[in-house]
Amino acid sequence: MKVLNDLLQELGISKVKLAKYLGVSRQMVYNYLSLESLDKWPKEKRLLLLQLLGINDDDSNEALAKIKVDTAYLLEVEKRLNSNLKKDGNIESSLDFSGLDKDAKILLADVIELLKDKLIVGGYTNNAIVRYLYYMLQSIDNIPEIKYMLAYIAKTNSFIKHDEFAFDENQQFIFEAILYSGLNIYNHGNPEKGKVAQLRRRFIKNIEQKNEERLSRTQQLIVNRSQALKELGYSEVTDENAAEILEKLAEIESRKI
Structure with missing residues (x-):
């Protein structure tokens, strides 16, 4: 339905927000929007959409085509949409959002919905996208870029x-x-292929160097741990000796400075 798609775009209503408003997945929204007429929508979802747009069900298709978006109409639709989305019961039904204000809950729910859609579609590419995003969030505090x-x-x-x-x-x-x-x-x-290849080699070398440094640090920690246990006469780390072993590790590391 091009008319409806154009109207939603003009109103600034994303597929994610519409999906949350209708209580369906984003993929289902795409399915609904691909239908030829609102009459083919499930009745419950059609009525929800018409309520959002302020349209009477009796002449929905005709009224939809006549809508002119002005400031007053835009604000009215936005008010109805936000009023529905900010109901805590809809957001917190399956996730623990305690400690977050309403706007933060909505933002997090939107992010989760997008990630969920990617994982539902599945496939190597979509799974990789979500996995890389996870790695990125893990690294974001250490890499300001x-x-x-x-x-x-x-x-x-x-x-x-x-x-x-x-x-x-x-x-x-x-x-x-x-x-x-x-x-x-x-x-x-x-860009010249030769220069691109050269930059690529430098990129790989940099990654390999970082991996070697990380491995070296890990190996050194293992060596220091073994030495600390040996000097203290312990065979393993326990709750009782952990503090003592940490002190010994600090002492061992200070010897090498």
Whole structure:
């Protein structure tokens, strides 16, 4: 239904929000929107949609085509939508969102819904996307560039204003300019294959070096742990001797400085 799709887009109602409002999955929303007429929708879901749009069920298809979006109508629809989405019972039915305010609950629920849709569709690519996002969130506190990259993506897709800087403004400003330049070359440039291959080799070498350093640190910790146990006369770490072993580990490490 092109008319309905265009109207939802004009109102700024995402598929995620509509899915939550209707109480269905995002994939089901896509299925509904692919139908030729509202008459083919399940009655309960059709009535919910019409209620949101302020349309009488008797002349729904005709009324839908006549809707003109102005400020008053936009605000009225948004009010009805938000009123429904902010009902705590709908959000907290399956997840523990204690400690979060209403807006945070809605945001987290939207994120979970998107991830759920990816995993429901399945396949190697979708599973990899969710897994990589998980790794990214694990690394985000140690790698500030991840936050800058997320902000860049939000800006280039018009979710936030170009002059919004939620993090270190100077570093974010520089990062965005460099990333824009790099992506512009990637999308429109014609980089030499030899240089690209060289950069790729440097990238792989850097990763291998980091892995070696991480392995080396792990091995050193194992050696120090064994030495601490031996010097203290213990065979394993227990609740009773953990504090003593930690002190011995600190002593062993200080000897090597």
